[in-house]
Amino acid sequence: MILPLTGSSYELGKMKEAIDLIEDTQLAEIARAEACYFTADAKGCVEHVKKYLASDDVMLRLSADMLYVFANLTLGNAGKAQAARIDVKQCLQKALEEDASTGIKSSCIFAYYLINIFLHIETEKEMPALEGCISDLPTGQRLFAISILAHGMYLKKEYLKAQGVVQTAMLMADAVYPIPFIYLNCIAAMCQINQKEQEEAISSVKKAISFAGKDGLFEPFIEYHGLLQGVLEVCLRKSEPEIYKKLVDGIIAFSRGWMKIHNSQMNRDVTDLLTPLEFSIAMLACRDWTNQEIAQHMGLSVNTVKHYVSDILEKLQIDKREKIKDFVNQ
Template sequence: MEFMTAKEAAEKWNVSVRLIQRYCAQGRICGARKNGTAWEIPSDAEKPQNVRKVQEAYSNPPFQNLMPLMNTPFHPGDCQKLLAGMKDGARKDIAYAEYYYFSGRPEMAKQKAEEYLSCKNPELRLSACLINAFANLSIGQIDQAKQVLEAIRNTLKEDKKRAPQAGVIDAFIATTAAVLLHLPLPEEMPSAQDFLPRLPFGLRAFALYVEAHSLYLQKNYEKSIGIIESALTMGAEQYPIPAIYLHLAAVMDYMSLKQPRMAERHLLDAWELARPDDLIEGFGEHHGLLGGMLEAVIKQKWPEDFKRIIAITYKFSAGWRKIHNPETGHEVADDLSTTEFAAAMLAARGWTNTEIGEHMNISANTVKTHLSQAMKKLHVESRKDLKQYMLQ
């Protein structure tokens, strides 16, 4: 990827260098990254919108009820204290639904969110829809998940000509749902540059994770890492839920670049944020994309937590495939063990048995056995053929 300096960006967009530096520090230029004291900006980056004009478009305080727990800073270990201190009402209910979901309790998340699926407040309704859809994946209620996802898509179509704030809410929810299911974005979707600057910081941090995840799927790993590092540098760590997901996306990128040490650093950073409040759902959701990093790190040091994460993986991935595979025609493998899948992912990316074994703390012969079992289950004869059944 090619980068330009702040001065070059200022000349290109006809603004001051100081304004460009401010845009970078605020995370308003996707992919901008700091190199020492200077900012490097992707050559294809778009000029951010004028924040004052965006703010003038609002008629109400923005996004107080949209994924409130995700959008609230707290110290690791203080999540339940934060929830208990919230004022009783719909906002608190949605925050609890988030907590139940992100701590791997989809049944409780679904129950808490369900009563708001028809709520007139769009922030509460779409928050409930997002939580409910993904909770349904994990408990095997696929038809209900599909219905809620369709409701999200329909809302995006219906709200296309409504007030800017409604469009931002729709875009945030619809983009999150599509990207995390590895589905194409709806045609009505505005560009990330149109809605990202309008989000409050916590939601913007999660939206940047979604953008980074999308770039990962496009194999643009360097740009994805640039977005992640910029968001974390700006203070996303204050918001544990977005920060956990940002770190996990960095693991995906660094493993794709065959840099396991950097991947391990980000995995441990995510774990340090997640473990005090038991926010382990994201680890289970991302297992297949983490390139055996959970087996290499979490399994060795926290074996009981690893078992719970793997249980989440099996439940979530089974539902995920039932949405993803029919809609995309990409038959991601559904009958491999998590260890077989992790080894097969690495093998499909060109890792040798020795490299996989050293990374996952198992022998090369054990790797060979896992790969043989994987190929047998998938009815393929070569490592190269594994790729079509792996996550993209």
Template sequence: MDYMTVRQAAEKWNLSPRSVQQLCTQGRIPGAGKFGKTWAIPAEADKPEDQRRKKQADQAGAGMPFTMMPLMNTPFLPGQCRETVESMEDGPQKDMAWAEYYYFSAQAEQAAQAAEPYLTSPDLGLRLSACWIYGYANLTTGQIRKARRALETVQRTLADGKNLSPDLRAAVSFVAAGAAVLLHLPLPEGLPSTREFLPLLPNGLRAFALYVQAHSLYLREDYAKSVGMAEAALAMGAEAYPIPAIYLHLVAVMDYMRLRQLPQAQGHLLAAWTLARPDDLIEGFGKHHGLMGGMLESVFKGNWPEDLRRILDVTYRFSWGWRRIHNLDTGHDVADNLTTTEFAVAMLTAQGWTGREIAAHMNISPNTVKRHLAEIKKKLGISNRNELKQYMLR
């Protein structure tokens, strides 16, 4: 009989090696045997059924409602995020809410581990939620193959979902659009218009879908319409849902920076921080750093230096993985060898800011800006500002 290792089984079944070892120890893989400190697993062994998925299927058969990103879709007061999750009834919905909490609080490893058991869940909402969280968490941890596999599952589900009910189709469209836009990739083929699926989403998911739409408008350089959408969503109740509201505020920062309206940009950044800081929901700040044109450094450096350091760590970790997919799929060589400060200076320079304007905004001297620009040109092998644009986020 042919055998495979724990690692080979983990890759075959899309599990972690630790999960496979636990299954072996529990006797749930027929024919598996331990030799010394290692396990030998029959090469033809099937992936054991996840007990939580079995329980979930039983509940679904009894009429359990469709579940999608439960924490994102739950209103709570700032500072009560963990308490909100702990108060949920034990089961798949609570498990997924924990995965969300770990993800949005920049605990990528824990988020991936919590989401992994639901990657093949029979509940489509849980499966899509798990793919999204697992995919983006693995970008941060540098597990690019796992990230791509999860995000490609979302696209396949969209392509195969023509016969789904309208609410399930809306959920698939929501996740597929979000996965594409946040990677700055073209929207997938077969995606319904926002007008078709937006009304079918519950309030919290609808608010996040509006953020995704606003982000898409930003990428198309329609900054006024983008910020108008974000402002309208916040005015119409999105603030009650802290996770979508944080992201809506951050996209507004991006827009106002492009519109050169710095007081408004700063106001939205502080509003996002007021919602995020009590629960340490810092992931979104790290992911949007490059698009906020030095606003984080300008506001946080003197007020929350330790938080800024942690946010920039998120930026470095996520950006490395993000570029491994974005650059390959688009052919757009976004710079990956600049420091976060250099990247902010480069972004503002590419947008037409003068050295003195950058210096005043980032609270540094004009000579420091010049030194950063010299280092940027050296690292990228360019000689002028026009060449710089091809290396910056679009």
């Protein structure tokens, strides 16, 4: 089984107890690594998984690779993250060449798409489709895979389709799976924002926060901050300033690591010159939102938004807001 904690159903606030119920000691350690990662303890995550990076057990290896990629983005170790990303691809190629079991092939495909879609890196056309393996995964991992599938649709600007996939997954879930539910609700919010459905987006983010809060699972919001385009600021900046401050620190670290891999792979120049708040405004401005719409969306005055947009243009050394799109991850 890959990512055992991610695939677990448990009562909110009972994450540690859920880990204690995992009898296999190696899977339990992977689950503890997941707990570290999702609670923004990247160093702890790396310490737990590094012994499994060369494991002969492909499930342990894939889990370790996935966690190692994203934890090292936060830690600024792009080279180590890239090495683990390549290892996942090699595991998938080997599984296909050797015609491995359905479970192994499906897990390899899952890991491959998870990393590439989160990093906004194009997947090779010859790779099997993610859709083809989802039904072979356990329920919790299947829900998480569906969130990845929906994220891919979002990147193609298929917002209604992605929302439909998310809603169907949530309705079909037979229990509460906190980690997949956080991601599914974030994807829903991302789509709603791009359809200018502000209230719906805020509602989706609040649902995601409700699944995260009791166990402190705030890493997904760090990953998705830019794509949530200001909704985190609306939901947390004033009401939960300590949580928001912790998120900001994580956002800056994760974003810089993300950019080191994404920019080199995709020949893009996603910027690390902006604060998280400026980046959120930039994301909206480059999507043709007016200053009035941005102000209303983020609970700011129009003059404040104008000031931020001017600062953004100056930092990026550009003269028109239309050019902002070249510097953000859409």
